[in-house]
Every structure is written in structure tokens, then in C-alpha cells.
Amino acid sequence: MPDDALATEARTDDGPGAVQAMMARACESEEHGSQFALLLQEALPAAERLDAGALRELAPLLKHVTARFARADVPIGYRQRVDRGLRALLASVDEAYLPEGVLPVHDTWAAPLRERVRTAPSVELTRFVRHLAGLSAPRPTRTWHRACVTLADEAAAREDVAECLRALAEDEPYCTREDGPHTGSSCGYHYVVHPYHGDVARGAVWAAALTGGPEAVPRLQALALRMGTSGRDLYEGPKLAGAAINALGAIDDPRALEALWRLRAPIRNRALRKQLDTALQAAAERQGITRAQLVERTVPAHGLGPDGSVERTLGVHTVRVAVEGAAAVRITFTGADGRALRTAPAAVKDGFPEELGRLKALAKEVRATLSSERARVEGLMSKDRVWPYAEWCEHYRDHPITGAVVRGLIWEFQDEDGHWRASLAAPGGEAAHVRLWHPIRAAVDDVRAWRERVVDEQVRQPFKQAFREIYLITPAEEGTATYSNRYAAHIVHYRRLYALFRERGWQTNFLGRHEGGLNGEARGEFGGGEWRACFHHEPVDDADWAIEYAATDQVRFERRHGRRWREAQLADVPPPVFSEAMRDVDLFVGVTSIAADPDWADRGEDRHAAYRREAGFGALTASAEVRRAALERILPRTRIAGRCALDGRHLVVRGELRTYRIHLGSANVLMEPDGAYLCIVQGRRAPGTLYLPFEDERLSLILSKAFLLAADHKITDASIRRQIGV
Numbered sequence: 001m002p003d004d005a006l007a008t009e010a011r012t013d014d015g016p017g018a019v020q021a022m023m024a025r026a027c028e029s030e031e032h033g034s035q036f037a038l039l040l041q042e043a044l045p046a047a048e049r050l051d052a053g054a055l056r057e058l059a060p061l062l063k064h065v066t067a068r069f070a071r072a073d074v075p076i077g078y079r080q081r082v083d084r085g086l087r088a089l090l091a092s093v094d095e096a097y098l099p100e101g102v103l104p105v106h107d108t109w110a111a112p113l114r115e116r117v118r119t120a121p122s123v124e125l126t127r128f129v130r131h132l133a134g135l136s137a138p139r140p141t142r143t144w145h146r147a148c149v150t151l152a153d154e155a156a157a158r159e160d161v162a163e164c165l166r167a168l169a170e171d172e173p174y175c176t177r178e179d180g181p182h183t184g185s186s187c188g189y190h191y192v193v194h195p196y197h198g199d200v201a202r203g204a205v206w207a208a209a210l211t212g213g214p215e216a217v218p219r220l221q222a223l224a225l226r227m228g229t230s231g232r233d234l235y236e237g238p239k240l241a242g243a244a245i246n247a248l249g250a251i252d253d254p255r256a257l258e259a260l261w262r263l264r265a266p267i268r269n270r271a272l273r274k275q276l277d278t279a280l281q282a283a284a285e286r287q288g289i290t291r292a293q294l295v296e297r298t299v300p301a302h303g304l305g306p307d308g309s310v311e312r313t314l315g316v317h318t319v320r321v322a323v324e325g326a327a328a329v330r331i332t333f334t335g336a337d338g339r340a341l342r343t344a345p346a347a348v349k350d351g352f353p354e355e356l357g358r359l360k361a362l363a364k365e366v367r368a369t370l371s372s373e374r375a376r377v378e379g380l381m382s383k384d385r386v387w388p389y390a391e392w393c394e395h396y397r398d399h400p401i402t403g404a405v406v407r408g409l410i411w412e413f414q415d416e417d418g419h420w421r422a423s424l425a426a427p428g429g430e431a432a433h434v435r436l437w438h439p440i441r442a443a444v445d446d447v448r449a450w451r452e453r454v455v456d457e458q459v460r461q462p463f464k465q466a467f468r469e470i471y472l473i474t475p476a477e478e479g480t481a482t483y484s485n486r487y488a489a490h491i492v493h494y495r496r497l498y499a500l501f502r503e504r505g506w507q508t509n510f511l512g513r514h515e516g517g518l519n520g521e522a523r524g525e526f527g528g529g530e531w532r533a534c535f536h537h538e539p540v541d542d543a544d545w546a547i548e549y550a551a552t553d554q555v556r557f558e559r560r561h562g563r564r565w566r567e568a569q570l571a572d573v574p575p576p577v578f579s580e581a582m583r584d585v586d587l588f589v590g591v592t593s594i595a596a597d598p599d600w601a602d603r604g605e606d607r608h609a610a611y612r613r614e615a616g617f618g619a620l621t622a623s624a625e626v627r628r629a630a631l632e633r634i635l636p637r638t639r640i641a642g643r644c645a646l647d648g649r650h651l652v653v654r655g656e657l658r659t660y661r662i663h664l665g666s667a668n669v670l671m672e673p674d675g676a677y678l679c680i681v682q683g684r685r686a687p688g689t690l691y692l693p694f695e696d697e698r699l700s701l702i703l704s705k706a707f708l709l710a711a712d713h714k715i716t717d718a719s720i721r722r723q724i725g726v
Helices: 001-007 016-027 035-047 052-057 057-073 076-093 107-118 122-132 144-153 158-170 196-229 239-251 254-265 270-288 289-297 348-353 354-382 390-397 402-407 444-458 474-480 494-502 575-592 609-617 622-637 697-710 716-723
Strands: 310-316 316-322 330-333 411-414 421-422 433-436 491-493 520-526 531-539 549-561 564-567 646-649 650-653 659-663 671-672 676-678
Touching: 016 035, 016 057, 035 057, 035 076, 035 609, 035 716, 052 057, 052 076, 057 076, 076 122, 076 196, 107 122, 107 196, 107 354, 122 144, 122 196, 144 158, 144 196, 158 196, 196 239, 239 254, 239 270, 254 270, 254 354, 254 671, 270 289, 270 421, 289 390, 310 354, 316 348, 316 354, 330 354, 330 531, 348 354, 354 402, 354 433, 354 575, 390 433, 390 575, 444 622, 491 575, 494 549, 494 575, 531 575, 549 575, 575 622, 622 646, 659 697, 676 716
Parallel strands: none
Antiparallel strands: 310 316, 316 330, 411 421, 411 433, 491 549, 520 531, 531 549, 549 564, 646 650, 650 659, 659 671, 671 676
16 A cells, blocks of 8 residues: 555544544655654554544554554664554454564574464464563563463464474574674674564563473573573573573472573673572572572482482493592493493494483583582682581582582581581581681681691692681771772783673673773672672773773772662671672782783883882782792692792792792792893693692692792703793
């Protein structure tokens, strides 16, 4: 129907004729998407006031305008309200009619519903699809839930939405360069769902969850991972991931809880993490427990036995997947001769490829859970969490994966008289309560004794505990009251800093020459989410776009009050929270400071040289003091003990050619007697099988340099020999 026909057929009365004229005028602006939408918005209220007979008379016009609007290039912010209005009008006059644009024309994920509409249209199916498209909120109401299940059954569409979910989770995405853009933009980006069809896609996700229940869990989890993790670069990703997360939260089944648990580690998006927390909180409330209890009770065991292993017989070989310590998961293959192999023999590879693939996938899943549990349990260091003894035994000590983490840690057990006693193993009898030991609560002599014991027994702790850094409020911080300048005025590599923020779970904005991009604030939550540390930083160079270096500034603390955060006095922050937050900040500065960059001296730059020398060889931080304490216990057990001595801030190493001073904070090396800087770039691993009580790259680097320089006459690297003067 051409535009002039619309106009000439318009009647002059105030009813249908006026609506027809307004819509004709709107269609004249079809090439100007936003104007087209605005004019239709003016026409919709008039159309909604018409009686049923007048609307039936306008049905052909409404269908025509709806189709033109569906094909027009209209910004998403203008489109949604008009779409809903036009579709509601059409539904009131022709319940069986599904307007063009409700389902995408080409997207593969919608093919099952689209094919049903084409080959077997029905009023029930149209009602169901319109119901899906009517979902605009992240979490639908219970009324929407009930109607969705009823309409899906009336339309016999359960299998269709299950297939839609599969396609959303697994099918290849579209690329705007190859498949055409969503809008007039020529930028290239990938998408699974056209932004015009986000609502109906989220509706399909929810319908699949509500009708499929536990059977939908694996694909909901896959969809959340696909659309919600960094690096995917998928348009509309977070919204669709949010639908999958919220739908998982609505499924009252252990498999859904396990899926939510697994999503906690890979998803870093702040909004999605809030939705994860909301879903877990709702599930916890259904069970009458706290969110923390829910998380620890849903750690997957992956079918492992109490000893952390599972065995399968493949032909004449026994294949064993086992957790070994707090950081390793291994597969071994034992033949009829009793000899265990680390690699799959040909008989297993060729004879049982599918079973072998499943066992390798199982090992990968167990590794991911083990890594996540190490991080989760370490996060408990900032919480004042106390468990009933039986509950701790069930969910920590006796769990096949979590147990591998906790067995290398120091725990405190409370007896019936209320006294706490620290131990590496559970006491022989029953204890009343259990809590994780933190050195900030212990006496200095007790900390020293635990460090000696850990080294003597060569306990490899899953994270620093006995040797954990302690950060107490200083007199200067008592004076500033609300902020700390302890880590201010450092020059850091900004990209490394930003990556480390993300790795440690801190939320931050990205610095750059854009609005708000010159003031950085990273936020990390501690104490079970009741406290938040804020680390301020800003660009230090004059780059037009990419920020290479940043300068650090204050650290402040905030306390949660309902849904808001309020600034807190440093003196009010619980000591474990303050210590753990400052430990993270120390890590950020120590790892990303230009003072720790071994390549800096080769750049011929003098910018920030004074800072680099001061920070690279200056006073020791708490983490460096812990390295010193570890070296005091490790070095006497090594073959270079007679050539090493700890002297203030340095490890002094006496080689055959020269004497060297390795700074315990930066691992930078100075040579005596002139104090010349020695640049050594090498792998950050301690030599051989040297025991270390905890993982620490800087400690490994210091030891590797010490072993190298103690035998400096054997060095073959030409650049090092030249600096030494050989």
C-alpha cells in the first residue's frame, strides 16, 4: 500500500481516519528511523482509544505499517515501545496473526519456532511467541512463569524452545561484516541475537528453563559462559547471559546450583556477578541457609571417591583420575604388569577414544574446581567465619576436592571450654567449632613457631598462610583517619595493573582519554561482601589514547549499609579485612611497578629513573619481609648456604668473580663494590626440586638468581658476563 494511497483513503473524522492520516504521515519518514518511531508514538494513543470495530477496519493498515516498521533501520531505544504498541493492537483484532519482525527472519536460533509458525500456524502458537516477545525485564514475574508453561503446553512448543536454547548456546555467531549489520553502523562485530530480538530470545531462554527444568541446566550454563565471559566480544552478550543466570536460579535442583557455582569463577562482569549473587541468595533462602553455606555445599565432587580419585577399566588398563595435593590433577594408566604411565598407551588411545576423551574432560573439570576452591578458601582469610565442627568435616575436610585444599592449612578448633587451639589436622576428639587460622590473630611467637613447623615438615600450603603478610594500621594512617597513603606515588605499568585487578576480582574503570577516564578507582570486596577497599590511580603520561603508565594514590574503605556503601574510618575496619585488602594493594604495586621491570634499564629512558631506583632498592614491604622470613629457613638447607647471607633489604651472594646484592622486594641486583646494576632476564622458577612453603614468583626469582650468581664463573650468557666484567 503506497503512502499516497494511505493519505487519500484517510477519512476526515476524528476516529479511524485521523489514525490513518497520522500513520501515513509517519510512513513518509520511514528513511529517518527515529523520526518514523516518534511519529508512530503519536499515532498509537489515538489508535488505542478506538473501539473493536474501528480497529478491525484498520487491521490491514496496522499490518502494513508494522511490517514496514520491522524492516526500517530504527535505533533500539526508539523501537521497543512502538513494537509493543503495534503488536498489542494487532493481537486485539487478529489473535492468530504474528506480525513480521517478532521472530528474526534469518537467525538460526529462532528456526524451530519460525518453521512451526510457517508450516503449522495456530492461535496457540501465536499467543506463545507473543508471550515470549513480551518479556522485557531481566527476571519475569511469577504470573509470567505460570502463563509461559501453560502457553507452551497449549502450543506443544517444549521441544521447540529446547532447540532454541541449544542453538543459542552452541551455534556459530554471526558477523556483521559477513552477514550484514544490525543497524547503519559499518563496524564489524559478532552477535548471536540481533538486538531487535533480544526480548524474544530471553523469553525463549526462560521458556526452555521453565519447561525443561534440570534438563536445561547444561545449556543454560553454556549460554551464560558463552555470552558472559570476557574476550567473547558478542553483541547483547551480557543481557542474554543474565537471562541464563536468572533462569538457572529459578530451577530448584542441585544441578542448577552446581552450575551457578561453576559460573562464579569465570564471570567477571560486575552486573552479571550481582545477578549470580542474587540467584544464589534466592536459592539459599529457599533452603533456609546463608549464601556462603549454599556455595560450600554445592561444590561438585565430580564422582570422585573420598580419597579424591576415580578409576575406570579400559581393556587391560586401569585409568585413574586423582587429585594430588592442592594444585594438581593427574591421569595415570596402569597395565596388567602393574606399571603406571602418565601418557595414554596406544591400546587405550585406539581402543577407547570416546572413554578416554570423557576422562580427560573430567580431569579438566576437576582442575577447574580445584583452582576455584583454592581461591574461595583463600578468600575466607578476610572473613570471621566459624563452622560447627560436623558441618566443617562434611563440607571441607571430607570433600574429595575441597579436602585436598584444606589439609595443608592451619585451622583453629574450639573445645567445650571455649579455648581455641591451632592444628594442621583435625583433633582426635570432637570439637565445638572450627575457624581458619590467620596470623593477624596469633602471637608473634606462635607465628614464628608455625613457620618453623611448616618448613621442617615441608608442608606445601595451597596459599600463603603461615608466611602470610600482616598489614596493621600505621600511626600515619591513624592520623589521616579515612585513607592510607602507604602505596601512593608509585609508577606502574597500567595494562598489567588493569589485568591484575581483573584477575584478583577487583572492579575498576579503564583509564583513557574519555569522559571519566582520567580518574581510576578499583574496588575489591572483603569480609564476605560487607567491606570494600577503593584503590585510586590516574594516568601519569600524556598519551593521546593508550595509557602506558599510571600513578597510584590513596586507599579508602567503605562499609555496606543495605544496598549502599558508606566511607569508613580506617580504625573501624576489622584487622583481617584491612590486612587482606592492603595485601592485594601491595601485590598490585609490587608486581606492576616499573621498579620490578628487568627490561627497564635497557630502554635508554630517564623518565621516572629516580622513582625506579628508590622503589627498586628501597625499604621492604610486608611481602618482602615475608620473603626474608622464608629465606631464613630455606637457605640453610641449600648447597649455596655458605655463599649467602641476609643483610637488611638484600640477599648477599658471594660468587667466584664478584659479590652481589639481591633486593628482597624487587629482586633487582647490584654488584659490589661499585653498586652497578646487573640486568638478568630468565625464567622465574626456583632451581631443581627446591622446596618452597608457598608459591611466590618473586621468591622463586630471587632464589634462581642466587643459584646463578653463586656460580658466576660458570655463567655462559654473554650479556651477563659482559656486565660482570668477564
